[in-house]
Amino acid sequence: MEVKICLGEGLANVELFLYLVNILQRYQVRYDPSIKLSLEATFGVSRRPKHLPPLIFEKLNKF
Numbered sequence: 384m385e386v387k388i389c390l391g392e393g394l395a396n397v398e399l400f401l402y403l404v405n406i407l408q409r410y411q412v413r414y415d416p417s418i419k420l421s422l423e424a425t426f427g428v429s430r431r432p433k434h435l436p437p438l439i440f441e442k443l444n445k446f
């Protein structure tokens with residue numbers, strides 16, 4: 384059987400890493416601890432959390 388792979392996987396991983404790191408360098412990300420976190424998942428193209436807690440983004444003054 385022919386095995387196919389994504390030629391852009393490395394590039395896609397680097398792009399996602401830079402995107403995430405950029406956000407984490409600029410914002411403090413928190414959630415309201417009074418909200419109960421759920422581990423329930425939903426399936427589509429990928430497995431995703433069913434209920435995402437509202438996240439609080441606080442801009443850091445470094446930049």
Ligand code: HEM
Nearest residue numbers: 385386387388389390391392393394395396398399428429
């Ligand atoms: C999140 C980003 C990406 C996802 C989820 C993704 C996913 C996939 C998937 C599922 C395939 C089919 C593999 C198979 O036939 O079994 C594929 C193929 C391919 N991808 Fe990506 N890809 C991404 C990003 C990229 C990027 C950035 C590039 C190029 C710069 C790229 C280039 C290609 C090419 C050329 C193929 C065809 C490979 C072949 O037919 O041998 N992909 N990709």
